[in-house]
Amino acid sequence: MTGTNDLRSDVATAAPLRLRGLTKRYGTLTAVDAVTLDIPAGSFYGLVGPNGAGKTTLLSMAVGLVRPDEGTSDACGFDLWTHPVEAKSFLGVLPESDFLPRRLTASELLRSVGLLRGLSASVVEERTDELLDVLGLRDADNTVIADFSTGMRKKSALAVALLHGPRVLVLDEPFESVDPVSAATIRSILAAFISSGGTIVFSSHVMALVEALCDHVAVLAAGKVVAAGPIDDVRGSRSLDDAFSALVGADTTDGTLSWFAS
Numbered sequence: 001m002t003g004t005n006d007l008r009s010d011v012a013t014a015a016p017l018r019l020r021g022l023t024k025r026y027g028t029l030t031a032v033d034a035v036t037l038d039i040p041a042g043s044f045y046g047l048v049g050p051n052g053a054g055k056t057t058l059l060s061m062a063v064g065l066v067r068p069d070e071g072t073s074d075a076c077g078f079d080l081w082t083h084p085v086e087a088k089s090f091l092g093v094l095p096e097s098d099f100l101p102r103r104l105t106a107s108e109l110l111r112s113v114g115l116l117r118g119l120s121a122s123v124v125e126e127r128t129d130e131l132l133d134v135l136g137l138r139d140a141d142n143t144v145i146a147d148f149s150t151g152m153r154k155k156s157a158l159a160v161a162l163l164h165g166p167r168v169l170v171l172d173e174p175f176e177s178v179d180p181v182s183a184a185t186i187r188s189i190l191a192a193f194i195s196s197g198g199t200i201v202f203s204s205h206v207m208a209l210v211e212a213l214c215d216h217v218a219v220l221a222a223g224k225v226v227a228a229g230p231i232d233d234v235r236g237s238r239s240l241d242d243a244f245s246a247l248v249g250a251d252t253t254d255g256t257l258s259w260f261a262s
């Protein structure tokens with residue numbers, strides 16, 4: 001059996017995230033069907049697909065939140081299920097669902113999470129202060145999370161994902177419900193994270209955002225990867241929007257409902 005020290009020596013060269021044959025079934029539905037993807041080091045990787053394509057299920061399996069029926073996920077060389085503590089230490093995760101404790105303020109949340117993740121009290125204080133300022137949450141710090149707007153919760157969850165200094169960020173719809181000013185802030189934070197050598201995987205429905213931010217993209221449809229790779233290869237001479245429609249099937253309805261004219 002390979003020991004943790006042997007595995008750790010491979011961390012520098014291992015792919016930040018390596019998915020092999022990930023499959024999840026719910027009853028007769030195969031939500032994710034044998035997905036294999038390598039997320040290259042330093043990439044800004046977009047995951048796109050229609051509603052119900054399996055993006056959240058795939059990302060949840062990739063980070064160890066949902067157990068796959070088949071397949072594996074490795075973060076920096078550590079399997080999420082056989083070496084979860086090591087694997088998760090490299091990951092910063094923004095899940096889709098609202099998991100935040102409702103009775104804490106953002107700073108109470110960050111302090112608790114930081115200490116639970118083994119950071120020293122001084123580092124936790126420093127990073128909490130910085131995150132509250134950068135994400136514009138300082139003025140809301142006399143408000144508990146239960147009274148936050150959806151966008152404020154999203155920014156608090158992003159702060160939680162960033163706190164321990166992960167190498168890989170896995171973000172499910174990070175820009176959903178976020179106002180344009182906050183979205184610009186989040187974009188700058190993500191760009192700085194990439195510049196400092198990090199890797200990001202994020203899901204989105206907004207093709208313009210994926211085109212503006214990402215160098216790689218995977219298109220998921222009905223649980224399967226239908227295209228993946230450098231974004232220029234996937235879209236070819238088309239816009240990503242057009243490539244997406246061609247890959248997943250364009251909407252052929254004209255949007256008219258029978259009672260519109262009555």
Ligand SMILES: Nc1ncnc2c1ncn2[C@@H]1O[C@H](COP(=O)(O)OP(=O)(O)OP(=O)(O)O)[C@@H](O)[C@H]1O
Nearest residue numbers: 026029030031049050051052053054055056057058
């Ligand atoms: N816990 C669950 N139990 C049963 N079915 C589920 C469960 N979670 C997801 N599904 C189903 O799996 C499929 C994929 O869902 P998923 O949320 O992963 O898609 P998605 O691409 O993230 O969708 P969206 O873009 O709408 O957020 C859907 O048909 C969904 O109904």
